Amino acid sequence: MLRLDRLDIRQEDFHLTADWQVPAGARVAVIGPSGAGKSTLLMALAGFVPYGGRMLWQGADLGPMPPGERPLSILFQDQNLFPHLTLAQNLGLGISPRLRLTEADHARIDATLTRVGLAGLGARKPGQLSGGQIGRAALARALLRARPVLLLDEPFAALGPALKAEMLDLVSETAAETGATVLMVTHDPADARRFAGLTVLVADGVADAPRPTAEIFANPPLALQTYLGK
Amino acid sequence: MASRAGAISAALLGLAVAALTLGSAALTAGHATDWSLGPADGAALRFTLLQAALSALVSCLLAIPLARALARRRFPGRLALIRLLAAPFLLPVVVAVLGLLAIFGRAGPVNAAISALGLPTLSIFGLHGVVLAHVFLNLPLVARILLQGWQAIPAERFRLAEALSMPPVAQFRHLEAPMLRSLLPGALATVFLLCLTSFAVALTLGGGPKASTLELAIYQALRFEFDLGRAALLAALQFGLCAAITLASFRLTTAAVFGPGLGRDIAIPAPKGWRRGADGVTIGLAIAFLMGPLLAILLRGLPGLTDLPAGLWPALGRSFGLAVLSAALASGIALTLALAVARGQGWLELTAMLPLSASGLVMGTGLFLAIHPQMSPEMLALPVTLAVNAAMALPYLFRLLLPETRALLADYGRLCDSLGLSGPARLRLVILPRLARPLGFGAGLAAALSMGDLGVIALFAGARTETLPLLIQRLMGAYRMEAAAGASLVLVGASFALFWAFDRWGATRAAA
Numbered sequence: 001m002l003r004l005d006r007l008d009i010r011q012e013d014f015h016l017t018a019d020w021q022v023p024a025g026a027r028v029a030v031i032g033p034s035g036a037g038k039s040t041l042l043m044a045l046a047g048f049v050p051y052g053g054r055m056l057w058q059g060a061d062l063g064p065m066p067p068g069e070r071p072l073s074i075l076f077q078d079q080n081l082f083p084h085l086t087l088a089q090n091l092g093l094g095i096s097p098r099l100r101l102t103e104a105d106h107a108r109i110d111a112t113l114t115r116v117g118l119a120g121l122g123a124r125k126p127g128q129l130s131g132g133q134i135g136r137a138a139l140a141r142a143l144l145r146a147r148p149v150l151l152l153d154e155p156f157a158a159l160g161p162a163l164k165a166e167m168l169d170l171v172s173e174t175a176a177e178t179g180a181t182v183l184m185v186t187h188d189p190a191d192a193r194r195f196a197g198l199t200v201l202v203a204d205g206v207a208d209a210p211r212p213t214a215e216i217f218a219n220p221p222l223a224l225q226t227y228l229g230k
Numbered sequence: 231m232a233s234r235a236g237a238i239s240a241a242l243l244g245l246a247v248a249a250l251t252l253g254s255a256a257l258t259a260g261h262a263t264d265w266s267l268g269p270a271d272g273a274a275l276r277f278t279l280l281q282a283a284l285s286a287l288v289s290c291l292l293a294i295p296l297a298r299a300l301a302r303r304r305f306p307g308r309l310a311l312i313r314l315l316a317a318p319f320l321l322p323v324v325v326a327v328l329g330l331l332a333i334f335g336r337a338g339p340v341n342a343a344i345s346a347l348g349l350p351t352l353s354i355f356g357l358h359g360v361v362l363a364h365v366f367l368n369l370p371l372v373a374r375i376l377l378q379g380w381q382a383i384p385a386e387r388f389r390l391a392e393a394l395s396m397p398p399v400a401q402f403r404h405l406e407a408p409m410l411r412s413l414l415p416g417a418l419a420t421v422f423l424l425c426l427t428s429f430a431v432a433l434t435l436g437g438g439p440k441a442s443t444l445e446l447a448i449y450q451a452l453r454f455e456f457d458l459g460r461a462a463l464l465a466a467l468q469f470g471l472c473a474a475i476t477l478a479s480f481r482l483t484t485a486a487v488f489g490p491g492l493g494r495d496i497a498i499p500a501p502k503g504w505r506r507g508a509d510g511v512t513i514g515l516a517i518a519f520l521m522g523p524l525l526a527i528l529l530r531g532l533p534g535l536t537d538l539p540a541g542l543w544p545a546l547g548r549s550f551g552l553a554v555l556s557a558a559l560a561s562g563i564a565l566t567l568a569l570a571v572a573r574g575q576g577w578l579e580l581t582a583m584l585p586l587s588a589s590g591l592v593m594g595t596g597l598f599l600a601i602h603p604q605m606s607p608e609m610l611a612l613p614v615t616l617a618v619n620a621a622m623a624l625p626y627l628f629r630l631l632l633p634e635t636r637a638l639l640a641d642y643g644r645l646c647d648s649l650g651l652s653g654p655a656r657l658r659l660v661i662l663p664r665l666a667r668p669l670g671f672g673a674g675l676a677a678a679l680s681m682g683d684l685g686v687i688a689l690f691a692g693a694r695t696e697t698l699p700l701l702i703q704r705l706m707g708a709y710r711m712e713a714a715a716g717a718s719l720v721l722v723g724a725s726f727a728l729f730w731a732f733d734r735w736g737a738t739r740a741a742a
Contacts (some may be wrong), residue, residue, distance in 0.1 A: 046644075048647070068650020085659070093649050
């Protein structure tokens with residue numbers, strides 16, 4: 001269970017509170033207008049933004065953990081891969097941050113590349129890949145890290161609808177395989193419906209408690225109505 | 231995570247640099263006896279400021295069109311030319327002055343052409359000679375810094391500009407001007423400070439009451455008048471001046487806000503028409519101005535190669551060892567400080583720039599005074615020269631590394647943190663490969679500067695610790711001009727080879 005216990009994020013003229021929990025294995029869409037704090041919420045979870053209150057995973061406080069030791073992986077909007085390293089090396093960082101890799105590790109990397117549809121591309125550098133392939137590689141590394149929580153900060157925002165849907169399906173499949181809890185920032189209701197059982201609405205300084213996605217769109221709160229333009 | 235060990239070692243290195251610069255300045259100032267400026271001192275102060283301002287302004291103004299032309303044009307020999315741009319700055323100053331004298335001197339081809347037109351000939355001595363030499367030495371450095379800035383603009387931005395059919399003017403305003411605004415203040419300040427503390431140029435082309443710099447006045451007070459009080463006063467004055475300029479430049483500098491590109495090699499758009507011609511003329515003039523003196527040195531030095539003086543090879547070996555060690559030392563310190571500053575230890579930025587304010591001569595004098603009664607200066611000649619040379623190179627390396635280090639941390643710092651990539655692994659896997667290009671260039675710069683340096687060593691060295699520039703200076707003092715020219719050529723060749731090797735290493739690592 002991921003618990004946000006009276007979470008309170010304050011930056012200059014920005015304020016966001018949250019006090020709720022999601023069960024382990026849930027898939028949660030985080031939706032809301034630009035600037036409301038969707039990304040900031042994920043950055044706080046990942047350990048990049050200071051906050052008041054507590055965040056707990058299975059009862060353990062994330063606060064004292066440095067970003068790399070938190071039980072989570074994050075996919076940023078961009079900069080998910082190092083351009084000077086090959087795909088295999090970029091994935092290898094998910095196994096060993098010092099990139100000390102065994103034969104078995106290389107076999108795992110190859111298998112994971114194949115799993116996400118990048119078979120045989122391990123020697124390529126990110127500059128030689130398409131946007132979709134870069135997204136797949138970043139996801140493959142998250143798979144290798146096998147942390148129980150996966151944070152997606154709109155890593156597929158630049159992809160076309162078909163490609164994005166494909167990527168979300170891949171996330172769904174792999175998350176189901178590993179039982180990962182997924183929090184995904186999106187500004188597209190279709191993404192939320194397609195991917196997430198639960199939806200968190202972030203608006204007016206509050207990240208609301210998660211509600212079933214079908215329900216929240218069937219009967220949207222005022223802030224969501226405004227955002228959707230209904 | 232910024233490791234605590236990294237922060238502490240950066241702070242210790244910063245303190246060591248501060249002790250070397252401020253400490254030696256304080257030591258010399260401690261010998262000050264009288265605190266009133268004479269009329270000659272006032273004139274030296276005015277001349278120093280005037281020539282430094284003119285030199286910095288002209289160098290930067292000329293570097294902009296040159297760097298832009300080099301960034302967007304592709305022609306045979308372009309890479310060789312860019313590498314050669316490092317040449318004048320890396321040239322031992324005394325050798326550079328010899329080359330300029332050959333071209334712009336009384337009997338040089340420029341004055342021959344002018345008098346053929348029936349116009350009065352120009353003298354290379356005095357203000358315009360000093361500015362000419364400083365522009366010759368610094369214009370290529372600024373051009374290379376700006377060229378790196380142009381290359382750091384993601385190619386995707388230029389594509390976007392083309393897609394929006396931005397005319398060259400708009401493209402300049404939105405893509406290139408922000409980069410220039412972020413780099414030029416630093417470049418201006420660097421050249422200004424460099425010219426403020428430049429010694430050999432003023433010594434050879436300046437002089438007299440009308441064209442004497444503070445640095446020259448310090449030297450004369452120390453060396454000929456043994457007036458330690460006046461030397462200390464002038465040193466304090468100059469140090470304050472340099473510190474003020476350094477501080478002012480911090481306020482002017484703004485970080486360029488460019489997202490990262492994926493490093494695909496896309497040529498910057500090259501407009502046709504008159505702009506093409508203008509770029510061609512710019513590049514042609516630059517080649518003539520920068521390569522002429524180099525060619526003159528080559529022609530004068532070749533005959534001397536057959537009669538190389540005794541002691542040349544041991545002196546070359548000493549210079550070479552000093553250069554490699556000081557390059558390694560300066561690169562290590564600059565990288566440590568740049569990382570620390572990029573992570574928020576802002577006070578270290580001032581520390582890294584301190585050596586610009588303390589000239590090699592002042593540092594050397596301070597160290598001399600510090601060890602003089604206890605130890606023989608000759609024993610410490612090489613270690614002291616190593617420390618001072620590394621310190622003198624530090625500001626350039628730091629200036630080169632800081633913007634790229636900041637960008638690196640902004641772009642990939644969070645990714646590193648989220649993957650738990652820290653400490654030596656982060657250095658090996660991310661920092662060194664991503665910064666290889668400026669590191670290689672900077673280390674090459676440091677090595678060549680050390681190779682050609684003639685400052686501290688003159689205060690300390692005896693016959694057994696003679697470096698090659700010192701040997702050349704002594705040959706010239708003995709009027710063995712042929713041998714001096716030959717030895718100059720060897721020195722120049724060694725400096726360039728060393729710079730080339732380092733720069734090449736960085737470029738290869740960055741491309742890999």
